[in-house]
Amino acid sequence: MAGAVTVLLLTVVVRLPWVGDLGIHAATIERLRHDPLHPGDPLVDADVPSPYYSPWTVLLGCVAKATGVGAFGVLRVAAVAGLVLLLSGVWHFVRALTARRAAVPLAVLCVLFLWGPSVFEWSGFLGLNSLALTVSYPSTFALGLSFHLWAWLRKALRAGSGWPVFLGLGVLWAAVLLTHQFTGVVGSLGAAAMLLGARPWPSRAVLLPLGAGLALGLAVLAAWPYYPFFDLFGAGGDLEQIHRGLYRNLPGRFGLALVGVAALALRFRRDRRDPLVLFFALGVLVFVLGGVSGHYSWGRALPAALLPAQVAAAVKAAGVVRADRVRQVFAGVLAAALAVGAWTQAGTLGYVLPSGALPSAATEKYRPPWPGYRWITPWVRYGDVVLAKTFPARQIPAYGAYTVAPGYPDFFLPDEVARADAVRRYFAPRTPRAERVEVLRRYRVRWVVAYPGDGGLRADDPALRKVGTGPRGQGLYQVLG
Template sequence: MLFSVAVAVRQPWGADFGLHAAVVGRLRDDLWQPANPMVEVISPSPYFTPYTLLLAVIAKVTGLGPATVLSAAGPANLALLLFGLRRFVGLFTTNRWAPVLALLFVPLLWGPAVPQWSGFPALRGLVLILPYPSTLAFGLMLLCWVAVAGALRTASWRRWLVAGLLGGLVILIHPFTAVGTVLGVVAFVVGRLTRLRRPDLVGMLVGAAAALVPVFGWPYFRVTDTLASASELDAIHEALYLDAAGRYGLAFLVGVPALVLRLRRDRLDPLVLLFGLSGAVVLAGWLTGAYAFGRVWPVVVLSLQVAAAVVLATVVAAAFGRRPAESPAPSDPAGVAGPDAAGPAPRRPGSGSRLLVGLWAAVAAVACLAGFATQYGNLLLVLPADQLTAPRRAAHDVTNLPNFGWVDRAVAPGSVVLTGNAPAGRALLAFEIRSVAPPWPDPLLADEDRRLAEQAELVDAATPDPRRRALLTAYGVDWILDLDGSYGWADGYASTVVEGPGKSRLLKVAQPR
């Protein structure tokens, strides 16, 4: 937690940070009719969520900037994620070492080509995404599953109400995580289908209503519109299917034996069902080209990681001299029966079994070390900028983050900057600087395609002068950002030039007389 505070102070956030900071800024400026966070137009946006709304209110009350408030939320998100993980693991065992193993496995058991995406809690990426909505949503997802397990155990409609409210929040905050949340709920419910009673069914209806009422009553965007446009995001997610072994292989290496053991014990084990359901969704995305379903990979990996933590903690305790804290009995597939439900402790395994357990534990330890060795680099982002030199970054494989502080010093918040470089446009959003076309896909922006086409016209040297001037005026362009000196045409429109690092420069557009 102290490390997360240090990271929040340094603010070495990933590319999405600018977008979420811009969202907070727009909501702070107008809670009732906020403008689009990326461009100068009023439109619905799927980024206006309960999370960013809360941060906007905090920013408005405190007077703090959006980037500061969003950064400060990072440690809180991490605390919620860790709490949710502890409670989730506790559904399957009371062994005190299982949560410790899960704390290691979840960030480390991925692969050498680990993805740095929001919603993927791998160590390398987690350092960069702590303040993101996806991190909060991941923690809420775990707590939603815990609430569902408790509701199935007690037939309490109040717990279903809590589960529904948590699920509704996840849907609004991060729809991709919501898909995994639903799969987890199904996994727990399927395990008890033959024993559901009327109070359970009533509770499920209460939970569904608690989730859907706020979702369909949310004033900033319609969830149905977001779902209908999901296919527009397939292309950007295809990378999640490339080199699957390199991205997720360590989780499979350590976790598959654990799932096999749980499957042999109970065919309706919730972790096994979660793995199967989420794996089926990921596979369907690969077969159909609906690559946005690749965002369910974290749930596939999580089921492997948690199963490995639970089973390894139990079998190691049994093999090497201590009575294990039992996992819940097969008769309670919701995983909430408690340690005594599993019956008597297993007998001490023979030397051959102990050898296999020791080998498995050794493989898990080596896998964790390998995961740390390939992911630790971004931990160095807490160092002062002058100590994180280019050679040190290269030696430790630290993610290179763009630095546009020089642009922020020259450009006022709310200005429109023209650049054909999408990563630059994404970074500038953190300073509340807008673009001509959205640098991130925005499925609810009606004129997104036209904006992209006309932005390409603006930066094309062959565009006739009258056409370019008309577009500059139409979009209210205040500045032109030339990153490599290739915008020679921009000199004819500039009244002021600000030199940046290397060949980059910032040109203030002269106002027409």
């Protein structure tokens, strides 16, 4: 079963279905391809840093520049690398916890299907449908690194390793944080749990190189040239509202993971400092604090609670023997939960099979990916500025163009609010024509993308010329003069 799911995900890579943040990751590669040292903002024409320029995306940008492969081709390479790293990381981590061979394939199934009876998609969350859409994202790569980090740290603490090992782990920890900051929080919580749950407790001879590794990791974070990492602690505002949805419908999205919580409870009875239990507790703590304080972006730490529960369920079920009635009952409950999770995410098959080949019930679960904006590329060139509303602005930069306002919160962009206000005023129904034209001139707009009912300048305005039509009547207008 785990092998069949892996084949499915590899087939998804060929299709690379587009929903969510694929546009900004493609745009990031495009900027790095054209200028690896000073790429500027990935979404708008501004010379500012961006947290999207991580060690992983910089490497991908260099691959794109060296090979001439397009951004989406490079993202397919990233997807394969991320998937291999993730699956090998699960294997490495589970093997660091137990010698039971059946635990590894079970763990793969649990992290993909032990979520909830409602489909949930978000980067850094490994449900099958979510992973199919985010497998090429830096979050998947960072989570794969995190699994390896936890396994190596657990082994190093157990073996009493020396300076080179812990210094290397410090660099690896920094790489996770730089690659995807939210996953970096999950990775850090897991690393803390491995340390707090180490038996025997590390001696001073181990703690010294461990502290040096931590210091080296902090130094790497401070020295990263593409963006000031520690300035991100001041981010907030729009990020909190975007993540508020993480606190809704928790039973529907994550209820099946309670099977894993039961496995954690059994581990806790046996060992009060079990690393998976501590990992879960830290994840729950951060998630709850985020909800109570209104820092909803802290909800991105929820995988720190879900992943240890899922792994614990796999380890528990892998030890089933005929004489152990409790384990047998647990394995049966887990099998039923996995079946529900698999059926919930059956729509993922629609990314690799024609809709006519799917059972009608699975077809109802399938949601088609976004069509993208490749249709504008015969006219729009790299570096052109396009004025569009938020949803198109999340996709258009993938093809090399800039937008007036970023489609996502942009912490390092000083005029983000002014740009968003300019787009709003351009499309507002009562904005005078002169003010709309002034917006086009101020931001050196060469193209406007709009649906017929979006507003803005009339299609027959002398400042515009319609050159193309996209899905659902969306128009591409060239700005004249």
